[in-house]
Amino acid sequence: MTAEFTTRSAADVVAGLSIEQKAALTSGENFWETKAVGDVPSIMLTDGPHGVRKQTTGADHLGIGDSVPATCFPPAVALGATFDPQLLERVGIALGEEARAENVGVLLGPGINIKRSPLCGRNFEYLSEDPFVSGELGAALVRGLQSQGVGASLKHFAANNQEHDRLRVSSDVDERPLREIYLRGFERVVTAEQPWTVMCSYNRINGVYASENHWLLTEVLRDDWGFEGLVVSDWGAVNVRTHGLAAGLDLEMPATGGRSDAEIVAAVHAGDLDEAVLDVAAERIVSIVQKAVANARDDASYDSSAHHALAREVAGRGIVLLKNDNDLLPLPSAASLAVIGEFARTPRYQGAGSSLINPTQVDDALSSIRARHDNPDAVTFAPGFTLDGSEGAGLADEAVAAAAVADVAVIFAGLPAAEESEGFDREHIDLPAAQLELIDRVVAANSNTVVVLSNGGVVRLPFAPAVPAILEGWLLGQAGGSATADVLFGDVNPSGRLAETIPVRMQDTPAYLDFPGERGHVRYGEGIFVGYRWYDARETDVAFPFGHGLSYTTFAYADFAVTADAAGLTARVRVTNSGERAGREVVQLYIGLPESTVQRAPRELKGFAAVDLAAGESREVEIVVPREDLAYWDVRAHRFVVEGGEYAVSVGASSRDLRSNATAAVEGDEVLVPLNGESSIGELSADPVAGPMIQQAMSELMGTEAAAIASQDSIHKMMASFPIGRVANFGVGVDPESVQQLLDAANAQRQTPNA
Numbered sequence: 001m002t003a004e005f006t007t008r009s010a011a012d013v014v015a016g017l018s019i020e021q022k023a024a025l026t027s028g029e030n031f032w033e034t035k036a037v038g039d040v041p042s043i044m045l046t047d048g049p050h051g052v053r054k055q056t057t058g059a060d061h062l063g064i065g066d067s068v069p070a071t072c073f074p075p076a077v078a079l080g081a082t083f084d085p086q087l088l089e090r091v092g093i094a095l096g097e098e099a100r101a102e103n104v105g106v107l108l109g110p111g112i113n114i115k116r117s118p119l120c121g122r123n124f125e126y127l128s129e130d131p132f133v134s135g136e137l138g139a140a141l142v143r144g145l146q147s148q149g150v151g152a153s154l155k156h157f158a159a160n161n162q163e164h165d166r167l168r169v170s171s172d173v174d175e176r177p178l179r180e181i182y183l184r185g186f187e188r189v190v191t192a193e194q195p196w197t198v199m200c201s202y203n204r205i206n207g208v209y210a211s212e213n214h215w216l217l218t219e220v221l222r223d224d225w226g227f228e229g230l231v232v233s234d235w236g237a238v239n240v241r242t243h244g245l246a247a248g249l250d251l252e253m254p255a256t257g258g259r260s261d262a263e264i265v266a267a268v269h270a271g272d273l274d275e276a277v278l279d280v281a282a283e284r285i286v287s288i289v290q291k292a293v294a295n296a297r298d299d300a301s302y303d304s305s306a307h308h309a310l311a312r313e314v315a316g317r318g319i320v321l322l323k324n325d326n327d328l329l330p331l332p333s334a335a336s337l338a339v340i341g342e343f344a345r346t347p348r349y350q351g352a353g354s355s356l357i358n359p360t361q362v363d364d365a366l367s368s369i370r371a372r373h374d375n376p377d378a379v380t381f382a383p384g385f386t387l388d389g390s391e392g393a394g395l396a397d398e399a400v401a402a403a404a405v406a407d408v409a410v411i412f413a414g415l416p417a418a419e420e421s422e423g424f425d426r427e428h429i430d431l432p433a434a435q436l437e438l439i440d441r442v443v444a445a446n447s448n449t450v451v452v453l454s455n456g457g458v459v460r461l462p463f464a465p466a467v468p469a470i471l472e473g474w475l476l477g478q479a480g481g482s483a484t485a486d487v488l489f490g491d492v493n494p495s496g497r498l499a500e501t502i503p504v505r506m507q508d509t510p511a512y513l514d515f516p517g518e519r520g521h522v523r524y525g526e527g528i529f530v531g532y533r534w535y536d537a538r539e540t541d542v543a544f545p546f547g548h549g550l551s552y553t554t555f556a557y558a559d560f561a562v563t564a565d566a567a568g569l570t571a572r573v574r575v576t577n578s579g580e581r582a583g584r585e586v587v588q589l590y591i592g593l594p595e596s597t598v599q600r601a602p603r604e605l606k607g608f609a610a611v612d613l614a615a616g617e618s619r620e621v622e623i624v625v626p627r628e629d630l631a632y633w634d635v636r637a638h639r640f641v642v643e644g645g646e647y648a649v650s651v652g653a654s655s656r657d658l659r660s661n662a663t664a665a666v667e668g669d670e671v672l673v674p675l676n677g678e679s680s681i682g683e684l685s686a687d688p689v690a691g692p693m694i695q696q697a698m699s700e701l702m703g704t705e706a707a708a709i710a711s712q713d714s715i716h717k718m719m720a721s722f723p724i725g726r727v728a729n730f731g732v733g734v735d736p737e738s739v740q741q742l743l744d745a746a747n748a749q750r751q752t753p754n755a
């Protein structure tokens with residue numbers, strides 16, 4: 001049966017099914033499986049994203065019931081900070097191996113929503129505040145996963161950037177930010193990797209539920225981007241099932257006990273739903289089931305220790321060295337150390353909710369530090385605080401006393417698990433007061449203090465000026481403890497970069513006044529100015545900028561050159577490791593168009609490349625920016641358009657550590673917006689065809705002298721905003737017909753410029 005099933009065309013399989021059978025295919029059998037119908041077997045979909053959460057008992061989307069042991073790779077927050085697509089592809093491959101070993105057909109991830117506000121409770125599950133980073137890294141994860149014959153589910157589509165009221169809220173987003181920021185990463189992944197499935201989100205977009213949004217699920221996703229897979233609902237996201245089906249939502253999950261299938265059947269019989277629509281959805285489901293079945297292997301297994309080692313490697317790459325005054329790090333392996341903070345012993349390595357993985361093993365930093373130290377007895381430990389915030393002063397006093405007598409104090413601080421979860425947002429970005437106080441006291445007792453942070457969303461760092469060395473350790477997965485020791489002792493030279501800005505205070509953040517909305521709506525008032533685009537446009541100070549991350553060595557940049565051609569831009573720069581140990585630099589390319597006719601961020605990341613260099617080694621790095629990546633979304637033409645002009649191109653080690661600047665002249669795409677009575681005199685004058693025509697008409701009407709006066713700067717500016725159709729209202733001898741004639745002539749000539 002199976003061999004025949006997988007080789008038949010999906011249309012042929014579906015042609016043999018009744019309406020009831022086809023409808024049955026379009027919703028789950030239970031929480032995690034599709035229905036077996038006729039010749040079509042059932043397959044399993046399961047969370048995701050940074051491990052396989054295959055439940056053994058119970059079924060829930062909240063991470064409550066048990067699941068089989070699986071490698072807990074670093075959650076997306078740390079994956080994003082690696083800025084390393086090759087590494088993430090390897091993570092994808094490992095996830096695929098584990099999914100196959102568990103007979104899982106589709107793994108529910110990656111999540112690539114934009115981190116719009118630091119308060120989003122699920123930011124730990126997302127990659128970046130920047131769509132280029134989210135898109136590139138998301139694509140790498142999908143590529144790796146699907147290379148193993150396991151489908152990805154790119155989620156949550158779309159504009160799902162908060163947890164507050166997530167099942168109802170309407171994300172009210174203007175066309176430009178929607179396309180340029182919130183959809184662009186999805187577009188990259190879909191066009192580059194064809195994920196088997198896309199998961200529509202719970203929320204509404206501009207008033208319409210994602211799950212029944214024809215524009216989103218069909219016009220954008222399929223017609224514009226060419227998506228060939230199936231759309232699955234987020235668990236329980238369906239509003240009206242038949243509307244969803246007609247909009248392009250193929251598979252409803254989990255199961256409704258046959259209720260929604262019956263609604264579909266009734267709608268087809270009543271003539272309210274075209275059976276052809278049902279056929280298409282059923283065919284898409286059959287195609288994915290065929291792929292999953294064809295790739296399933298009864299004997300599939302994976303090497304859990306190799307995956308643990310990979311989790312450690314990735315975690316080491318995700319750690320960001322924020323600060324390292326006087327080269328306090330790496331730690332000498334003989335220094336006496338006061339390790340402080342409960343997180344050193346009891347690591348926080350993932351967030352709560354549907355992504356909660358049951359790890360195969362967990363490394364804690366304290367044991368790993370002791371194991372790596374020349375003399376484990378020289379490493380003291382004081383918890384300093386409790387995870388739930390109970391008890392206080394005694395633990396803190398003990399920790400400060402330990403810090404005072406050690407060569408170096410290393411404090412593990414972080415957010416309580418209860419503050420970060422799927423399902424609700426954070427209320428602030430502060431570490432617990434007891435921890436902040438402890439850090440102040442420890443650094444006062446020992447100026448050689450290192451702070452290691454565990455947090456899924458960014459936190460305020462009021463202690464940053466006083467503390468000489470800070471490692472941002474995010475949530476690092478099951479091998480985070482050993483990876484932290486690797487970085488502390490310099491076995492791994494840190495190369496992680498901030499994929500999101502660390503602000504000075506919440507009030508500075510882009511969505512501060514528009515998050516999480518009210519009365520069922522959240523207005524994306526900051527428009528395209530999300531993340532560093534906002535701070536840069538407003539020249540706001542930040543604690544640590546997007547793209548920032550130090551190394552134990554230093555890098556010098558030279559010979560930066562940019563060339564432009566029809567295919568886009570090519571930038572080249574020579575990077576030299578100017579320090580004393582091998583290291584990895586993430587070279588970042590930012591582009592702006594200062595003279596743009598539309599609002600723009602001062603600079604946007606358009607390319608990055610990592611380069612590994614031995615001490616003293618030097619290499620040329622090339623970054624290519626395809627022309628389409630220069631485009632902005634034109635709200636007149638409703639498409640991406642490359643604006644012509646002199647682009648400012650910068651290369652650097654972060655968005656605020658630009659080492660070299662260049663310019664590149666780029667020819668623009670032509671955008672022909674038809675001219676009509678609403679077109680202003682200014683717009684017409686600026687048009688290469690209509691401009692001279694208008695000039696001539698004015699000379700004829702007013703005489704050359706008066707026309708010359710009219711073209712004077714101030715008069716010209718005054719007249720520029722007049723819609724041409726209104727000129728006839730001023731009794732200056734211009735009638736509507738002659739205006740229309742001029743417009744017709746100009747439009748005709750613009751269509752066929754050489755005629």
Ligand code: BGC
Pocket residue numbers: 047048060061062108155234235354
């Ligand atoms: C989450 C999804 C998840 C699904 C299944 C939902 O609550 O939003 O990300 O894949 O549950 O657990």
